[in-house]
Amino acid sequence: MASPQASQYNNVTEYDNSRSIEARAIKxxxxxxxxxxxxxxxxxxxxxxxxxxxxxxxxxxxxxxxxxxxxxxxxxxxxxxxxxxxxxxxxxxxxxxxxxxxxxxxxxxxxxxxxxxxxxxxxxxxxxxxxxxxxxxxxxxxxxxxxxxxxxxxxxxxxxxxxxxxxxxxxxxxxxxxxxxxxxxxxxxxxxxxxxxxxxxxxxxxxxxxxxxxxxxxxxxxxxxxxxxxxxxxGAPPFRRVGRFDGAVTMVNPCVAKGAKIFEALAKSFPDTRFRAIKTYMGVYSGLRSLPNVEISPSREDLDEALSDTSVLVVPSICGESGAMIVLDAMLRGVPVIVSNDGGLPEYRLGVNDCIEVTPLRFVRTWTGAPRAIQAPVRVDPWCTALQPLISDASIWEARASKSVEAAQSYLKKLSVSPLSDYLRT
Structure with missing residues (x-):
């Protein structure tokens, strides 16, 4: 699956090192x-x-x-x-x-x-x-x-x-x-x-x-x-459908590297909508704590519980991620997702959910030697355009949720560690 992110790097070419690894059946x-x-x-x-x-x-x-x-x-x-x-x-x-x-x-x-x-x-x-x-x-x-x-x-x-x-x-x-x-x-x-x-x-x-x-x-x-x-x-199916049209717009790990400033701008753009920031290991971006429509929630091991009462999951990462498992975790549970085009994230949406272009985070060293993150100005309009129909029209939300479940379940059936097993044997 080609990633839309590839357009950001002009000299990225198609590359496949597998050479039909699955078909070789090395014993x-x-x-x-x-x-x-x-x-x-x-x-x-x-x-x-x-x-x-x-x-x-x-x-x-x-x-x-x-x-x-x-x-x-x-x-x-x-x-x-x-x-x-x-x-x-x-x-x-x-x-x-x-x-x-x-x-x-x-x-x-x-x-x-x-x-x-x-x-x-x-x-x-x-x-x-x-x-x-x-x-x-x-x-x-x-x-x-x-x-x-x-x-x-x-x-x-x-x-x-x-x-x-x-x-x-x-x-x-x-x-x-x-x-x-x-x-x-x-x-x-x-x-x-x-x-x-x-x-x-x-x-x-x-x-x-x-x-x-x-x-x-x-x-x-x-x-x-x-x-x-x-x-x-x-995990193994069946997965509970915990998404709700009237639930909260949710982000997991709301720190700067994961796009918390984008999430903050979204929450300000929809002041009458409930937003939820699920805190994990990186803490919570300070700008979210003062917003009256943003709830700060602790992380939970049980994903059914963590994603319950969620309308839309927003994954606005800007840190060059290989991917994000939470995207598929949400889709398997009937939660529509909006992702950035950061790194491998577009692949994880499985062609079903919206993908918004972002500028990757940069780090520079300060005079003390400590790293300092520099983020480009947030362009919130594309995120608002993607979110608006999902929180205002129940039929659109339900169609997206159902397509997410179908695509994620189909993807899950194809997962295997055979590529890695065979690669490590050669």
């Missing part, structure tokens, strides 16, 4: 996969990136591969869950079969939550980063030495890639979720926290992309081949 021994991600337990189950990574672990284990996991525990459980619940939360298994065991190793308690939230001064954050790198890296190194996995699966942004390559003894499979942390291409934030150069990325033997957009991007701007493996952790 081989199960892979030994070591998944290393420090935030799998500490950040809870309702963050899209964490949910996607956990779901991939569960799906690869269900496909017969031997999977081990290394992470950092939460000092206080974020949502009361532990790894034994991953199958319930993320599993794509639909026949009720038993999950194979997944071995999980945790480091001792480390200040990863405080680091993520930016608490303390620069030197304190550096101290935390070094502590996490040392102890988490030591455990990964030990497990690689003891177990000799085929691949160490790592997420971009989870740590220095040169360090990760060393830990994995060169057998690194990297999942890339955002252009912001990449050192190449027009959507890169070269002034942000870049810890690895393009040359380091070219040493990574296996790269996993969650959208066609991202696969094209890394190929065209760095010459990197990769596999297109979309997220698989949407």
């Amino acid at each position: 081989s021994r199960p892979l030994r996969l070591l998944f290393a991600n420090p935030g799998l337990h500490a950040f809870g189950n309702n963050e899209g990136g964490i949910k996607s990574f956990r779901g991939l672990i569960v799906a690869m284990a269900a496909a017969g591969h031997e999977c081990k996991v290394i992470s950092i525990p939460a000092p206080v459980p974020v949502d009361g869950s532990d790894h034994s619940q991953w199958g319930r939360l993320c599993s794509t298994i639909q026949d009720g079969s038993a999950m194979p065991p997944i071995s999980v190793d945790f480091t001792d308690d480390l200040p990863i939550v405080e680091l993520r939230q930016g608490r303390g001064g620069v030197f304190e954050q550096i101290r935390r980063l070094l502590l996490i790198r040392k102890r988490f890296g030591a455990l990964v190194r030990q497990r690689v030495q003891d177990w000799n996995p085929d691949w160490v699966v790592w997420e971009n942004g989870a740590g220095n890639l040169r360090f990760a390559l060393t830990l994995a003894r060169g057998k690194l499979a990297l999942s890339i979720a955002s252009t912001l942390l990449l050192p190449f291409g027009p959507a890169s934030s070269k002034e942000w926290f870049l810890s690895s150069s393009t040359s380091v990325y070219r040493r990574i033997p296996k790269i996993i992309c969650a959208s066609v957009f991202m696969q094209k991007y890394v190929h065209n701007y760095a010459g990197l081949s990769s596999v297109y493996q979309p997220p698989v952790s949407y």
Whole structure:
């Protein structure tokens, strides 16, 4: 599926590295996969990136591969869950079969939550980063030495890639979720926290992309081949239709990078309409708190509950995302969606819902060395045009909701980890 975002990058060309991977039906021994991600337990189950990574672990284990996991525990459980619940939360298994065991190793308690939230001064954050790198890296190194996995699966942004390559003894499979942390291409934030150069990325033997957009991007701007493996952790049907025509216009993770200023402008444009901002790990953009028609809601693990009483989900990201699982989560539950054309988001709307052009966020360094986000002026009119019929005409809303469910259910039936399994075997 070609992404409308491609028009923003004139030299993006069609690229497909799969070569009919699904059709080759490679038969081989199960892979030994070591998944290393420090935030799998500490950040809870309702963050899209964490949910996607956990779901991939569960799906690869269900496909017969031997999977081990290394992470950092939460000092206080974020949502009361532990790894034994991953199958319930993320599993794509639909026949009720038993999950194979997944071995999980945790480091001792480390200040990863405080680091993520930016608490303390620069030197304190550096101290935390070094502590996490040392102890988490030591455990990964030990497990690689003891177990000799085929691949160490790592997420971009989870740590220095040169360090990760060393830990994995060169057998690194990297999942890339955002252009912001990449050192190449027009959507890169070269002034942000870049810890690895393009040359380091070219040493990574296996790269996993969650959208066609991202696969094209890394190929065209760095010459990197990769596999297109979309997220698989949407759960098993049937899904409850929780959308309501008279519900609230909702946004998840209402921070600047996710387009909170666009959401704020929309709420101001429709002062008599209910809006809801669901807070997650990035906090809430301050401009939303003072608006009388905006409700700030806490995040919830149960998506039926989180999206209940929602009329339209707005996903106005401007941070170069590979995609957003919440788009399909909403569509499966009968909630119409309006998305920006940021990164791979257009692919996730499945040609059913509106897609609005935005200017990507930029980051620059201040004199203190800290990053500062710069956003182009908000153009709210196209968003208002897309939203107006969905909140004023019940028949239009119902037709869109039904088409969303149909398209999302059809998409879900085609999901598989076969592309990734076969890619890692070659």
